Amino acid sequence: MNETLRIERRTDRVTAVLDRPEKRNAIDQRTIDALHGLCAELEAEPRTLILTGAGGDFAAGADIAQLRARRADDAHRAINASAFIRIAELPMPVIAALDGYALGGGAELAYAADIRIATPALRIGNPETSLGIMAAAGATWRLPEIVGAGRAAELLLTGRILRAEEARDWGLVSALHPAEHLLDAAHALADRIAGNDPLATRHTKLALRAPRSEHPDIEKTLQAELFENPEKERRMTAFLERKEAR
Incomplete structure (x- = not known):
């Protein structure tokens, strides 16, 4: 069992919880490896996937300590991007249930979902340029598809972080729910999907x-x-x- 990703399985869905609350669920190599393993499972046995985070955050970004050590060869390997592409291409819908921080790589993982819902505590965006890198795990092409080219350019070039209400108004998330009801709302969406062919x-x-x-x-x-x-x-x-x- 990979402790960075806690998984609950049902007949028609899987809930995967990013579980590094002491690091605000920052996405490290173990998390990426676990996501690849989960994708292999859901490619073989398609079910709806609910992605969420433990401890009041979705994911506050990639693990900066690991990211700082990466070099050009690592960029060409597209470490995070390859996992997020696989998430997006899963046969059945992916629902991201977002709370607290969804920043950098965490935001890009959320962009890979088909449906995003959130709590009023959501803070989402891509501050990568402030760290001397760019958002390179899907934001430059997924975000324009979601919110439009102009808004995507503003977010990615300024590094501005959106609050929940603005994210909803922009269509980045489809609905806001109190934190105590967030997973219930995600499961209600999964229930509706399960009722269809x-x-x-x-x-x-x-x-x-x-x-x-x-x-x-x-x-x-x-x-x-x-x-x-x-x-x-x-x-x-x-x-x-x-x-x-x-």
């Missing part, structure tokens, strides 16, 4: 993540497969029967 959910995520150049062809291909899936017939028949019974 898993293949339709997976195909919808594929289409959402596809580059613009692949649309509308990708929808035609994925929908064609769903139209031939017996689950479509079953669910639509049940819907019509419920409607007739009213």
